[in-house]
Amino acid sequence: MKPFAYLRPASVAEAVRVSAATPGARFLGGGTNLVDLMKLGVETPGLVIDVSRLPLDRVTRTDDGGLRIGATVRNSDLAAHPDVRADHPALSQALLAGASGQLRNTATTGGNLLQRTRCPYFQDITKPCNKRDPGSGCPAREGAHRDLAVLGHSPHCVATNPSDMAVALAALDATVLLHGPEGERAVPVTDFHRLPGDNPDQDTVIRPGELITEVVLPPPPDGAVSLYRKARDRASYAFALASVAAVLAVRDGRVAHVSLAFGALAHRPWRARAAEDVLRGATADRETFARAVEAELEAARPLRDNGFKVDLARRTAFGALTELASRAAPND
Amino acid sequence: MDPTPAGRGTAAPAPADDRSTLTLHVNGTARTLTLDHRTTVLDALRQHLGLTGVKKGCDHGQCGACTVLVDGRRANSCLLLAVAHDGARVTTVEGLADGDRLHPLQAAFLERDALQCGYCTPGQICSAAGMLDEAAAGFPSHVTPPTADVPVGPAPLGADEIRERMSGNLCRCGAYPHIVRAIEDVAP
Numbered sequence: 126m127k128p129f130a131y132l133r134p135a136s137v138a139e140a141v142r143v144s145a146a147t148p149g150a151r152f153l154g155g156g157t158n159l160v161d162l163m164k165l166g167v168e169t170p171g172l173v174i175d176v177s178r179l180p181l182d183r184v185t186r187t188d189d190g191g192l193r194i195g196a197t198v199r200n201s202d203l204a205a206h207p208d209v210r211a212d213h214p215a216l217s218q219a220l221l222a223g224a225s226g227q228l229r230n231t232a233t234t235g236g237n238l239l240q241r242t243r244c245p246y247f248q249d250i251t252k253p254c255n256k257r258d259p260g261s262g263c264p265a266r267e268g269a270h271r272d273l274a275v276l277g278h279s280p281h282c283v284a285t286n287p288s289d290m291a292v293a294l295a296a297l298d299a300t301v302l303l304h305g306p307e308g309e310r311a312v313p314v315t316d317f318h319r320l321p322g323d324n325p326d327q328d329t330v331i332r333p334g335e336l337i338t339e340v341v342l343p344p345p346p347d348g349a350v351s352l353y354r355k356a357r358d359r360a361s362y363a364f365a366l367a368s369v370a371a372v373l374a375v376r377d378g379r380v381a382h383v384s385l386a387f388g389a390l391a392h393r394p395w396r397a398r399a400a401e402d403v404l405r406g407a408t409a410d411r412e413t414f415a416r417a418v419e420a421e422l423e424a425a426r427p428l429r430d431n432g433f434k435v436d437l438a439r440r441t442a443f444g445a446l447t448e449l450a451s452r453a454a455p456n457d
Numbered sequence: 458m459d460p461t462p463a464g465r466g467t468a469a470p471a472p473a474d475d476r477s478t479l480t481l482h483v484n485g486t487a488r489t490l491t492l493d494h495r496t497t498v499l500d501a502l503r504q505h506l507g508l509t510g511v512k513k514g515c516d517h518g519q520c521g522a523c524t525v526l527v528d529g530r531r532a533n534s535c536l537l538l539a540v541a542h543d544g545a546r547v548t549t550v551e552g553l554a555d556g557d558r559l560h561p562l563q564a565a566f567l568e569r570d571a572l573q574c575g576y577c578t579p580g581q582i583c584s585a586a587g588m589l590d591e592a593a594a595g596f597p598s599h600v601t602p603p604t605a606d607v608p609v610g611p612a613p614l615g616a617d618e619i620r621e622r623m624s625g626n627l628c629r630c631g632a633y634p635h636i637v638r639a640i641e642d643v644a645p
Binding site for chain 1: 530533598622
């Protein structure tokens, strides 16, 4: 690991000011990804700015009945929060499906959103990788890509976003609040992560010096139920091969509200707008669910060894919608 | 300690600013150390304080052998920078027993023969101690059935819950069945 200076700023303003003035500085939250990447030589900051003790560690109600989640709230605390469990079970379930008890106790909300891909080439500095070293190439496209992207990838990068939490936030229409040198701005979480295009080194739309301070959730839609379902190689403590976060409300047998997002299929959480268009207002039955999921996954372009992820995503989404429909309209 | 680089708030701290003096409260005793910023809590405990109960397995947060309690909560000490934990209370396996009286989890691991080589055992025991506190505080797990009414009070711990909640601790000897039984003996 490269030597580095360490700063524990007293305020968000100080953190942002120092970060903006120090190229190559990194914010430290829980460090469960950053410290690992520093050990691997993938991250080599000259300055680590420890934001973990800033007063951003609370979950509070918004005036409209939503929730404000501070960026340093630990994943385990967020998953256990009574308001999150009651209003947004998909978020609690997504967090609990990720990592281990130890890691969830340490990892933060902001850090979870900024965690890097687990693509093996990205994590190995002896290999080319356009995300780590722009222009060096992407061996994953022809190499070990069983776990990697089937949607939205580019000739330059086939990495996937590894977060479970972000998939739930995408389905829940969360907003990310950022503080930067030019002030504060709010970005819908579905616009926060990028597709790789020709500059996969940029995971997100975050600008130099910007710090995630909060994530804001709107109140749950009337009558909606939600869940997170994850398919993986082991029953616990493994990254997703395919996952689904879904929110559904059914009225008089028809879909009154739906939002659906896939995880582990793309460079960002994949909000399934095409599927939602099929579902919205349609009869809430198995035929509609199958047609909706198909409409979304038509866009899939699997690589040589990861076509199975499309089938896995299809079945996971169909199962999630069927399960939610039985709960949303138990008498139908 | 003063972690602030020279010229607070200015850019580009001097390159010599690569160490800090910090205090860890380890098993009830304040230990003040001057450490390179790269030092993890794991290496501070093992190499600077001689507490070799905590083990280095993968050193990447994947195996759980380095699990300790930090401010009462279990964590992978290999991923914690010591400088970021100035002032923290750290409990290692050496700090669990009350004098010669073993912690109930230590006694249960012995009674159930919940190990073969023993390398993962300190991490397993610290993790189980933290896990029991989490369940007592009502933390759900991936296998806790979701309900419309969020229950208050301790989460019940059957074997499935214990397996899920302990999935961050690997045992290459495969002593899992006895580890689960040992923890069941101690779980309320």
